[in-house]
Amino acid sequence: MKSPSLILTVYRTFSAVQSALASGTISCRQLVADYLTRIEEYQHLNVFTDVYADESLTRADAIDQKLMAGKAGRLAGMVIGIKDVLNYAGHGVRAGSLILDQFTAQFTATAVQRLLDEDAIIIGRQNCDEFAMGSSNENSAFGPVRNAADTSRVPGGSSGGSAVAVQAGLCLASIGSDTGGSVRQPAAFCGVVGLKPTYGRISRWGLIAYASSFDCIGPIANTVDDAALLLEVMAGPDEFDSTVSSRPVDAYSKAQLPDQAAVESRPLRIAYLSAGVESTGVDDSIREATQGRIDELRAMGHTVESIDLALLKYLLPTYYILTTAEASSNLSRFDGVRYGYRHTPSGDLLALYKKSRTEGFGAEVRRRILLGTFVLSASYYDAYYTKAQQVRRLIRQETERIFGQFDFLLSPTTPTTAFKLGEKKDDPLQMYLADIFTVLANVVGYPAISIPNGTDVDGLPIGLQLMAPPFEEGALVAMAKRLERER
Ligand code: GLN
Helix, strand or coil: CCHHHHCCCCCHHHHHHHHHHHCCCCCCHHHHHHHHHHHHCCHHHCCCEEEEEEHHHHHHHHHHHHCCCCCCCCCCCCEEECCCCCCCCCCCCCCCCHHHHCEEECCCCHHHHHHHHCCCCCEECCCCCCCHCCCCCCCCCCCCCEEEEEEEEECCCCCCCHHHHHHCCCCCEEEEEEEECHHHHHHHHCCCCEEECCCCCEECCCECCCCCCCCCCEECCCCCCHHHHHHHECCCCCCCCCCCCCCCCHHHHHCCCCCHHHHHHHHCEEEEEEEHCCCCCHHHHHHHHHHHHHHHHHHCCEEEECCCCCHHHHHHHHHHHHHHHHHHHHHCCCCCCCCCCCCCCCHHHHHHHHHHHHCCHHHHHHHHHHHHHHHHCCCHHHHHHHHHHHHHHHHHHHHHHHHCCCCCEECCCCCCCECCCCCCCHHHHHHCCCCCCCCHHHCCCCCCCEEEEEECCCCCCCEEEEECCCHHHHHHHHHHHHHCCCC
């Protein structure tokens, strides 16, 4: 017997959905119904923690009406999933944690509201690492997500559910969050596109905080065009987030690179991290695939040069000192009194806090709260926190120097392809290394994108990362589009 998915069309681009809607081949209702069938069929991947079945069908009907009346928004027919760290009024939100048990969002994140305002359909909430802490999606209280390319492997994290949803065709695009690589790294492991914008490009209002000076909301999609369109809709000033930029939002989805004649008169200057193609810590297949792209860019007439990041070895320590410090502060509000899970009172108030937090948070989150509290403690503050802030400034300066000479920085997105479930779970340092190429963009706040770059011998996806100077998302997506390959 044929499995149902064989008779369903899986749309991979928003333009294909739009043409099908325009020609009457499909309606929004049918589209949503098809996704619901697939979600059901792919339950073993453990992608969605909540599916808004009835609600999205009702919304699809309303959007079909709007389309008929010629009054639909720019995202009409775009079926999206959101990571379980984004608030959506009236819907549960749990950040992959038991501590937010039974919690319902009281308001809607600005980014999500903007998608709704343009008639996107939100089909459900996606599994992720607890409070977005992780690189494999194994830290979720709701169980791990599985990579659709090989279900014995992780999808990456922390936006693992969001990446697999796109990979497996369970929705057209997803919205994740990226504090150290959580949009790009799972996108690389799943063979899809993940875009982390400049810090402050998209309002963080309504995003459950992990490390506030690093957190960015970002889209995951099959194509650079779709990611660019989502960015364009979500970006821009917002009175609820004082760190958001008031710079005008460009039409990212229409960004173009200079044409060939212009390239000949002014080639683009592209740097690549030597470690990405030389280090033996990077899989051979990834080094070769990255080298292939470097050769291609040279053949196009661009200048491509290798650089070393002198401070590379300080990146992860700086990232983990600062993010755990910020996390310990952000997570102090989850005390068993104000939100979600509460230990059945059996002692004094202090015992209630302690027991609720011990039972409500998972092991990795507890580890990070402890680390963060330690680096912020009076006797160690200067040795760790202040020092890491200083190193963050030095890394910024070094990055500014690099971008004074180059338009883009290229590297693999990850040193390995998707690893096996359980392989790194008990070795946090190995797990943290999965983000070696992605954290730089968060430490300095620059935009970066991961695009598919072929597969290894086992058919596991490889990602290529491009980074651009702050607020150069237009140039970034234009370049990524040039390098994009059909899946
Ligand atoms: N894996 C990194 C961490 O665990 C990044 C997570 C993220 O970007 N949210 O902190």
